[in-house]
Each structure stands twice: as structure tokens, then as C-alpha cells.
Amino acid sequence: MNRDSLIQSVREQMPERRWRHVEGVMETAVILAERFGGDPVKADLASILHDVAKYWPVDRMEQVIREEALPSDLLVFDKELWHAPVGAVVAERQYGISDPDVLDAVRYHTSGRVGMTLLDKIVCLADYMEPGRDFPGVHKIRELAEHSLEEALIAGFDSTISFLLQKGKRIYPLTVAARNDLILLSQNL
Numbered sequence: 738m739n740r741d742s743l744i745q746s747v748r749e750q751m752p753e754r755r756w757r758h759v760e761g762v763m764e765t766a767v768i769l770a771e772r773f774g775g776d777p778v779k780a781d782l783a784s785i786l787h788d789v790a791k792y793w794p795v796d797r798m799e800q801v802i803r804e805e806a807l808p809s810d811l812l813v814f815d816k817e818l819w820h821a822p823v824g825a826v827v828a829e830r831q832y833g834i835s836d837p838d839v840l841d842a843v844r845y846h847t848s849g850r851v852g853m854t855l856l857d858k859i860v861c862l863a864d865y866m867e868p869g870r871d872f873p874g875v876h877k878i879r880e881l882a883e884h885s886l887e888e889a890l891i892a893g894f895d896s897t898i899s900f901l902l903q904k905g906k907r908i909y910p911l912t913v914a915a916r917n918d919l920i921l922l923s924q925n926l
């Protein structure tokens with residue numbers, strides 16, 4: 738499938754305002770890839786697909802998590818986390834994407850993971866700081882992203898973790914592990 742057809746198909750699966758967010762992520766991810774030596778073509782492709790499952794019904798996502806043996810601990814955490822790993826399955830099965838870098842960037846764009854690749858970091862950070870985002874701390878994240886992918890991403894995870902703490906919600910441990918890993922990495926850079 739060519740890029741235009743992929744865009745059309747993904748766009749049909751979400752409301753227009755979410756598609757504008759996806760366009761913001763595409764634009765930002767390409768800028769970040771150029772800034773930090775990543776692959777802009779892969780950054781663009783992963784960004785197009787990152788929210789493909791965002792509007793799937795919860796029971797359909799749950800079915801995919803069970804059938805594809807995705808990490809079952811997801812099921813006891815915020816359902817907002819589910820669209821990312823389910824999106825990677827959709828990207829592979831429905832759109833024939835086979836590049837593991839692109840699939841992983843989709844899979845981990847919400848939670849992060851230990852040992853995030855350059856592309857994982859680019860897509861995850863672009864999701865936090867695309868021009869349409871407006872939340873406390875987003876300006877700081879954009880500022881940090883001028884010089885450090887890792888520091889900006891740590892600030893992004895900090896904002897998610899603070900938000901979840903404030904709401905009294907449970908925190909999916911992979912994000913805490915991802916943050917710890919990035920701190921260690923940025924101290925050794």
C-alpha cells in the first residue's frame with residue numbers, strides 16, 4: 738500500500754481532530770529524526786500508524802491482547818495503554834508492515850520500555866510535544882527537545898506519572914522502568 742492510501746485508510750478510522758494530532762506527530766517526528774540522526778521515513782510511517790487502534794472498541798482490543806498473547810498485565814491497567822500494542826498488531830496484519838523498528842515504535846509509543854530505540858524515543862516524544870498538545874509542562878518538554886531527546890522524554894514521562902499520581906490512578910510499571918533507564922542513560926552520555 739502506498740503512503741497516500743495508508744493515510745486515507747488510517748484517517749477514516751478516527752475523528753478529524755485526532756487525525757490533526759496524528760499529522761502533528763508526523764511533522765514533529767520527522768523534525769526530531771533530522772535533529773537527532775534518526776530515520777525520517779520510518780519516523781513518518783510509525784507516526785501515521787501510532788494511533789490506528791485508538792478508537793477501537795475496548796472489547797475488540799481486549800480480544801486482540803488475549804489472542805495475540807500480548808502482555809496480559811496490560812489488562813489490569815488503564816485501557817488508554819491498549820491501543821499502542823494493538824496498533825502494532827494492526828500495522829503488521831492489516832497493513833503488512835514488517836519493519837520491526839516501526840512496529841516497536843508503534844507498540845511502545847504510550848508506555849515506553851527499557852532500552853528504547855532511537856525511533857521509539859522519537860515517536861513517543863513527538864506524541865508528547867506535537868504542536869497541538871497543550872498541557873502543563875509541554876513548553877519545557879519542547880525546550881529540552883531542542884538539545885536532548887532523552888531529557889525531553891524523561892520530562893514527558895514525568896508529566897504522565899504526575900498526572901496519574903494526582904488522579905490516584907495505577908501506573909503501568911513499564912513507564913517507570915523506561916524513565917529509570919533513560920535517566921541512567923542520560924547520566925552516562
Ligand SMILES: Nc1ncnc2c1ncn2[C@@H]1O[C@H](COP(=O)(O)OP(=O)(O)O)[C@@H](O)[C@H]1O
Pocket residue numbers: 814815817818846847848864897901907908909910911912913
Ligand atoms: N504508565 C502508565 N500507566 C497508566 N496509564 C498510562 C501510563 N502511560 C500512559 N497512560 C495513560 O495513557 C494516556 C495517554 O496515552 P497516549 O497514547 O499518549 O494517548 P493520547 O495520544 O490520547 O494522549 C495517559 O493520559 C494515561 O491515561
